[in-house]
Amino acid sequence: MSGAFQAPRGTYDVLPEQAAARERLERTARRLLEGAGYRRIETPAFEATELFARGVGESTDIVQKEMYTFEDAGGRSLTLRPEGTAPVCRAYLEHGMHKLPQPVKLWYLSSFFRYERAQAGRYRQFWQIGVEAIGSDDPAVDAEAIVLLQALLQELGVRGVRLRLSSLGSPETRAAYRERLQAHLHANAGELAREVRERIDLNPLRAFDSDHAGTQAVMVRAPRLLDELSPDDAEHFEAVCALLDAAGIPYEIDPTLVRGLDYYTRTVFEFTSDALGAQSGVGGGGRYDGLMEQLGGPPTPGTGWAAGIERMLLAADSTPVPQPVVDLYVAREDGGRDDASAAFALAAQARRAGLNVQLELAGRSLKGQLKQAGRLGARFVAIVGGQEGTRLRDMESGDQESVDGADAAVARVLRGRHPA
Ligand code: AMP
Helix, strand or coil: CCCCCCCCCCCCCCCHHHHHHHHHHHHHHHHHHHHCCCEECCCCCEEEHHHHHHHCCCCCHHHHHHCCEEECCCCCEEEECCCCHHHHHHHHHHCCHHHCCCCEEEEEEEEEECCCCCECCECCEEEEEEEEEECCCCHHHHHHHHHHHHHHHHHHCECCEEEEEEECCCHHHHHHHHHHHHHHHHHCHHHCCHHHHHCCCCCHHHHHHCCCHHHHHHHHCCCCHHHHCCHHHHHHHHHHHHHHHHCCCCCEECCCCCCCCCCCEEEEEEEEECCCCCCCEEEEEEECCCHHHHCCCCCCCEEEEEEEHHHHHHHECCCCCCCCCCCEEEEECCCCCCCHHHHHHHHHHHHHCCCCEEECCCCCCHHHHHHHHHHHCCCEEEEECCCCCCEEEECCCCCEEECCHHHHHHHHHHHHHCCC
């Protein structure tokens, strides 16, 4: 075993052959979201730990066991961001975005960090595309955000997409419901998984997420939050559903849907893909009308979602992305150093003219250089340094002609690139 380093567990390298599909995904998201009036925001990779403790919620798995928290040399407790909503809300408050026309619609493309059990589709550094629409409680904001994520998944060719939808109501409804649910869990404590039993007081809602058979049986009989919404919240939820119906978006109402973050109120939703294994969530989100106050701001409603880039790539049809065309490969007659500056100058001039150019960099023989140009699919090869000056070879026809200097070579390749 050599002692060479490997990337830390749960992290991965994006290799050049994977970068093109990723860039295509990013371009699609940018076009779609900016077309709908969302503007890009980027926040720092780390924030004060307190932001997540208060914003995401002390009782959540994220805050309890998944954060990368460290103290810096100045003694401040900082945390690598585990999610994007709390930082974006922090930025909204910090930059006085309430003065802008509302809702303020923001999107981001960033990496996030969670100490989770690493497996296929689940990493410790992962990437999300997300949106936040802040400053309006109109159900149309929720519905539009959902429609946008649906459109993104569709355009990317994500297979087997399903949308689950629910409402968590207001904090008051949830508090009353929480007590009823806790009573139900205590009454059936003997049948629950130990982990669920230990968290009855801290986070009873998470019991709905358990894959333990006994717990699931107890949860089938549990009271449902959706049946206990206040009239206002029920009306809001019905409006969201009606708008999705109007947009022709299929969904399932799932009263057991709970998301792993504490800040949600009213609408919550999750998109899954049948093409993925155990980690089937591709994206999800919801409304967080109480979050701004938690962060010390004035009451300000908001809605958002985040979708995992790795999961979308795993679940999407993978049509190969074409490589950029190589217009010109600059070779050297004797493969030696003498012609290096002439070749270098020609490549630089051709690039200034807008051509995609590659240069021989490995000291191959002329035969080897032509082979390499063929592998790259180069359209022309310029052979610099021969007796009769620079020659230009059309790789498709195999024709070879002498050209009088770099200007002529570039002009000829440009003509070949844009046939009259
Ligand atoms: P969340 O921020 O937990 O609501 O997650 C939103 C989306 O981010 C999920 O549906 C996944 O697609 C993705 N995601 C969350 N956690 C991870 C992770 N550890 N590794 C890869 N993707 C993740």
